[in-house]
Amino acid sequence: MKMRTKLSMLFVVLLGLTLVLGACSANNNTGEQTASTAEVQQNSGAKEVIKISVGEDDYGARMLNYAAAFKALNEELVAEGKNVEVVEDILPAVGDDELVLQAQAGQWRDISMNSSLDIGWELDAGLIQPIDWLKESEVFKTLPQNLWDIMEYQGHVYGAIQDMDASPLYINKTALKTLGWSDADIEGLPDRVLKGDFTMDDMLNIATEAVDKKVTKYGLVSDGLDNISVQDINNQIMGFEPYDQEQSKVIFDKKGITDTYNFWEKGIESGAITKDFAALEDVGFGYFVNGDVMFFIGGTGSYNNMKEAYGKSDKEFEDWFYANNTFSLIPAGSKGGKPGSLANPRLYYVSSKVDEKKMPYVQRIIELAMAPNLQMDHTLASGKLPVTRSGQEDPRFSESRFLNDVAYMLDYTKVRPPHLAYPSYLQQQIKGLEALMVKGATAEEAYALFEGNYKQGVDQDQVIFR
Amino acid sequence: MNLARLKKKSYPYLFLAPFAILTLMFFVIPALATLWMAATNLDRKMKADFIGFGNFQRIFADINILPIIKVTLIYVFFSLVLTVAFSLLLAICTQYLVKNKKLGALYRVIWLIPSTMPGLVYVVFWKYIFNPTPGGFANKIVMYFGLEQPISWFNDAGLLIIIIAGVISGASGGMILFSASINSIPEDVYKAARVDGAKDRSIIRDIILPALKWPIMYVTVTSTIGLFASYNFILLATRGGPVVDTTTLALYGYQQAFNRLEYGYGAAISVIVVIISLLLTLLLFRLFDFNKLIRPPRIED
Numbered sequence A: 001m002k003m004r005t006k007l008s009m010l011f012v013v014l015l016g017l018t019l020v021l022g023a024c025s026a027n028n029n030t031g032e033q034t035a036s037t038a039e040v041q042q043n044s045g046a047k048e049v050i051k052i053s054v055g056e057d058d059y060g061a062r063m064l065n066y067a068a069a070f071k072a073l074n075e076e077l078v079a080e081g082k083n084v085e086v087v088e089d090i091l092p093a094v095g096d097d098e099l100v101l102q103a104q105a106g107q108w109r110d111i112s113m114n115s116s117l118d119i120g121w122e123l124d125a126g127l128i129q130p131i132d133w134l135k136e137s138e139v140f141k142t143l144p145q146n147l148w149d150i151m152e153y154q155g156h157v158y159g160a161i162q163d164m165d166a167s168p169l170y171i172n173k174t175a176l177k178t179l180g181w182s183d184a185d186i187e188g189l190p191d192r193v194l195k196g197d198f199t200m201d202d203m204l205n206i207a208t209e210a211v212d213k214k215v216t217k218y219g220l221v222s223d224g225l226d227n228i229s230v231q232d233i234n235n236q237i238m239g240f241e242p243y244d245q246e247q248s249k250v251i252f253d254k255k256g257i258t259d260t261y262n263f264w265e266k267g268i269e270s271g272a273i274t275k276d277f278a279a280l281e282d283v284g285f286g287y288f289v290n291g292d293v294m295f296f297i298g299g300t301g302s303y304n305n306m307k308e309a310y311g312k313s314d315k316e317f318e319d320w321f322y323a324n325n326t327f328s329l330i331p332a333g334s335k336g337g338k339p340g341s342l343a344n345p346r347l348y349y350v351s352s353k354v355d356e357k358k359m360p361y362v363q364r365i366i367e368l369a370m371a372p373n374l375q376m377d378h379t380l381a382s383g384k385l386p387v388t389r390s391g392q393e394d395p396r397f398s399e400s401r402f403l404n405d406v407a408y409m410l411d412y413t414k415v416r417p418p419h420l421a422y423p424s425y426l427q428q429q430i431k432g433l434e435a436l437m438v439k440g441a442t443a444e445e446a447y448a449l450f451e452g453n454y455k456q457g458v459d460q461d462q463v464i465f466r
Numbered sequence B: 001m002n003l004a005r006l007k008k009k010s011y012p013y014l015f016l017a018p019f020a021i022l023t024l025m026f027f028v029i030p031a032l033a034t035l036w037m038a039a040t041n042l043d044r045k046m047k048a049d050f051i052g053f054g055n056f057q058r059i060f061a062d063i064n065i066l067p068i069i070k071v072t073l074i075y076v077f078f079s080l081v082l083t084v085a086f087s088l089l090l091a092i093c094t095q096y097l098v099k100n101k102k103l104g105a106l107y108r109v110i111w112l113i114p115s116t117m118p119g120l121v122y123v124v125f126w127k128y129i130f131n132p133t134p135g136g137f138a139n140k141i142v143m144y145f146g147l148e149q150p151i152s153w154f155n156d157a158g159l160l161i162i163i164i165a166g167v168i169s170g171a172s173g174g175m176i177l178f179s180a181s182i183n184s185i186p187e188d189v190y191k192a193a194r195v196d197g198a199k200d201r202s203i204i205r206d207i208i209l210p211a212l213k214w215p216i217m218y219v220t221v222t223s224t225i226g227l228f229a230s231y232n233f234i235l236l237a238t239r240g241g242p243v244v245d246t247t248t249l250a251l252y253g254y255q256q257a258f259n260r261l262e263y264g265y266g267a268a269i270s271v272i273v274v275i276i277s278l279l280l281t282l283l284l285f286r287l288f289d290f291n292k293l294i295r296p297p298r299i300e301d
Helices: A001-034 A062-081 A096-104 A116-124 A131-137 A144-151 A172-180 A185-195 A200-212 A230-237 A254-270 A284-289 A301-310 A314-324 A359-371 A372-382 A396-399 A402-412 A423-440 A442-459 B003-038 B054-061 B065-097 B101-116 B119-129 B137-144 B153-183 B186-196 B201-209 B214-231 B232-235 B247-261 B263-287
Strands: A040-042 A048-055 A084-091 A111-115 A167-174 A218-222 A247-251 A293-297 A325-328 A341-343 A348-349 A411-415 A462-466
Touching: A001 A230, A001 A442, A048 A359, A062 A084, A062 A172, A062 A372, A084 A359, A096 A111, A096 A116, A096 A185, A096 B247, A111 A116, A111 A359, A116 A423, A144 A402, A144 A411, A167 A172, A167 A185, A172 A185, A172 A314, A172 A325, A185 A325, A200 A230, A200 A254, A200 A293, A218 A230, A218 A254, A218 A284, A230 A254, A230 A293, A230 A341, A230 A423, A230 B263, A247 A423, A254 A423, A254 A442, A284 A293, A284 A301, A301 A314, A348 A359, A348 B214, A396 A402, A402 A411, B003 B263, B054 B137, B054 B263, B065 B153, B065 B201, B065 B214, B065 B247, B101 B153, B101 B247, B119 B137, B119 B153, B119 B232, B137 B247, B153 B214, B153 B232, B153 B247, B201 B214, B214 B247, B214 B263, B232 B247, B247 B263
Parallel strands: A048 A084, A048 A111, A218 A293, A247 A462, A341 A411
Antiparallel strands: A040 A048, A111 A348, A167 A293, A167 A325
């Protein structure tokens, strides 16, 4: 046989082999990716195996809690004498874009976690289904009403809240003393905030004074420009949340928005807020620990960040923190207004592909992962708060002075609306803020940019423009 | 036609077939799919309705498009000119002016380092240098010399940093190509020129640069296309901000498709990117007199 013929035969064989192997590999993948009932199968020992896929999320103790829930469920199934084994299938963490594309390709996560903000679009994309059984769930019986509101959308429960946060205003007590505040004045400040006697403008004035007198380098710092703290400030300035729950529409309020931009403009002009506000996202809490910041707005998790930045034991940090700092809710926008707090809770979502047969097991996994002790494990690992009263009754909760002191904020804490048109509202509002902070735009120009960008990219039927 | 002849004729096609299939799968089909998507309102619901030129009409009404096109043109023009010029300079210096060949080669290898770095590492390096806090490398220097407040480099000069980083990373590819071309010029040509009294400047202008016309065109055209389509570095460094100050068309298309999950609109923007790239490529061909360049040689074999 000629060399050329041999080579061509070899080539054809290799090509054929590649195609066969490729096809086999594709078959395997398809087998793994098929959701729901196809995964309920009998194994060789006649035990029914139910595979439940969960999206990976390494934050805090989330994955450990999943593992504990699967273990507990299997033990319960054995105790109940059921010949069923539930197997955890962890699928890699993905962003929202990949979640959509993977669902399109047939790879669904039976249980996934995402922000409460994501209910609207996930529902619109057909990714999730209602889980109204949660209303009857024993585990969630001690959940405060304001947290129930977070999970409901258009009359149904779509998510099971996994953790919760609040957004304290961390206050530099030492700096206040340098500015001439008495101990009594400082101790009374959180109460004044609670009564609406201390407003956002008061806060900005003190921040300006601290910077002017070089008591602190920064007046007001937050944990990022596109983080909830900024939304919290904006909501407080406006005096309302830009969402009409009854009509299920986002509110685009010209006066309210202009007021917020005016606040930021004033802050920048006075020096209380620096134009590199956004750049301080990952270092702001460290600067607060160094005493360089008058007011810092973050989450309850920021306490853990500060502890790490301080670099000493929990007790030493706690002593230092309370000796030099205090915290309050976010002040009201005007005298007599309500103080606020905003959170970005994580919710368990159940895939729209989970069928009736699988749902009871999915439900039990979520309930078991929300056991009070597991909630507390997550709190210790993340700094986020347990969501149920029973979770807060864990002895370890009362051992933490900060967690105890901050827990009252949950009653004042709201979340961002889970509406389809809201994520774009946030993005475009931040663009306006960026223009104001970095490019020197006026409040009016920032508003015009926000309005123009928002109107061109949103279904205007979903928004109340006023 | 007998079987043996048929077999012989089929060999080239057989060998080309796998690559043709790969090209079809990974280039032709995605390109056609992009065109199709651009004519639909495909979004997170993954339901596509045909809307014709609706997305293109929307692009022309988009209030961000003009500033983004301006940013894109500035980015592409300066990146291109500086990359080609810098590549040429490096190649001429290391291949012609530096007489020590080993030293020249070593210098070229050093310049290859940025382009061999993984993109993410390269971005981290630049973000460290221009970190906006007092801990950033550039800020440490300016604050050492008395500046009180750190500078938000990416906010104040984001596009400039992106262009510089791109030029430093991208110059090495052109440098290698130009060096190889300079190396292929026979030594006799230089000797003859020197005998005629030519100085280095006229050798570079009249011998080296004309010999580099083809590679310069190649680097210019491929860089233009690459620059129009690139967004990775910008996405990681500034996410296109502040506002849209560092957003190029390609990045805007990406953001619409993958951040806002408006795949149809994102695809339409990417089609515009391709059209602009094609038009500019044709313009460059004309500028470089491409027809003359590919004319058959007059020398007979």
